[in-house]
Amino acid sequence: MIHVTNLSKSYSGVKAVNNVSFEIAKGEIFGLLGPNGAGKSTILNMMSTVLPTDEGIIKVDDLQLNGNAKKFKQLIGVVPQEISLYEELSAYDNLVFWGNLYGIPSKELKERIHTILEMIGLLDRKKDLVKTYSGGMKRRINIAAALLHNPKVLLMDEPTVGIDPQSRNHIFEVIEALNKQGLTIIYTTHYMEEVERLCNRIAIIDSGKIIAQGTQEELKQLVPTQESIQLEFALLSENQVTQLGEKLNLRMIQRENTLTIESSVKELSQIIIACNELNLAIKDIQLQKINLETIFLSLTGKQLRD
Template sequence: MIEVRAVSKSFGNIKALENVSFDIEKGEIFGILGPNGAGKSTIVNILNTLVKPDMGDVIIDGFNIRNDDDSIKLIMGVVPQEIALYEELSAYENLMFWGGLYNIPKPELKKNINKTLEIVDLAGRKDDRIKTFSGGMKRRINIACSMLHNPKILVLDEPTAGVDPQNRNHIFEVIERLNYEGITIIYTTHYMEEAERFCDKISIIDVGHIIAQGTLKELRQISNVKDLLTIKLAAAESEIISRITSENPLFRYESASNSIKVECINIGKETSVIINQIQNAGAVIERIYTQGTNLESIYLKLTGKELRD
């Protein structure tokens, strides 16, 4: 559906993107993960034909962004990072305006608006002015405005920024429903849990470079990050601890927390074996902690830094 080939883009002396390539299949949810300033919005603007790359090619559903701007704009919907709505207009008036830009016949547009309002669960508030809406409701209308021309591809640029958990879940449901209906979704975020939750493929970007990309499983393999099992002992008995560590060289003792730490390839299967080994050595276990591999740990491993807001 989308082919991005060796794209580079600079703004003055600042290299926003360098040699970026990825493919997105039809019906996929593709996550672009990175901190602020990593180049996510530049990718979005290139995909939307607003910014032309200095080098490289982008083919979207057979159209080249260099000369098929108009065709690409018709198959693509963009949900901007900002709540780009007219606050003095009602939700319905906003939808009529934004949908009207695509020259959709009025009866069809009205039908699309009603359907979209149902999807974002705001049909009951359609006549209220946007300025009376909560942040989460505005975000949902912000998404709705980009869906009215039935795009094949929907680009969501940080759609949950500043949204409370309840509204965030509401937005996730909307995205999952749209994807279920066959829309290809490109999702930029700097929230790991969002990318983990529903992205089929994830591209990790930092300072204009793609560091790694693939499914979560593939990223786990690339980064070589493992699950972590932490077993806190009831007492710090040196004889028992040295017995455990000598019999199991992969077991690591941390005196500060009086814990044994073990990296696991499959934490579900390995936990009971490890517990048995520790108990057989005569130790009394006080508490057990598990930490599965997640994007946070992968990002940390790949970039050497934490991804923050």
């Protein structure tokens, strides 16, 4: 359904998006997972026609974006990172405003607004001013505005930023309900637990490049071990990490006084002995099963939230 091929975008000579390609089937939730500044928002801004592409092709249902921007906009709904609502208007009036911009006939628009507000759980608050809403409620109205014209694809850019866990869970339920109705969704985030819950397939992106993509199970096969050991030390220098690496011959990634070692519990005693020999004071030990955070760490040498 969605085909993105060799997509690139540069700012002042720096490639924010570098030769990105992916395909998404109808009815999928496709996750773009990466740290802030990885290029996720730039990709969505090009797909939503906000930014022009430097290179590459974007297609939805065989309709190519270049030269067909007006038709393309009818196919997509956009939930931006920033809340795009008028605080001094009610939720209902905000949705009327956005619906009029889409050219939706009055009777149809009223029905759409009623249905969508009911689905997101805010029908009883429709006449309240947006400025009286919590952050999570505003996020849900933002989603409602993107659904008014009944798009085939929903682009969601970090839709849970800055909201409490309860509101986040409510948004997840809305997304899952929309997907059950057949809506195709592209979801960007730097929270691995969100894509683990929501997404059928995931593209891991860093420094403008997709470094891996697939289902969670497919991504897990990209790392040599299905476990890791995380050690927290009272103090840890780069020289000590180098010495420990020479002793153990295992892949290790340092973050301040914490060391993540790609190894199984079988090597734990060997690791502890080596640490003692170097007079390293261990404060905490955690055994971790492989997850998207450790996969990202293994592939890039960085934490998702660095």
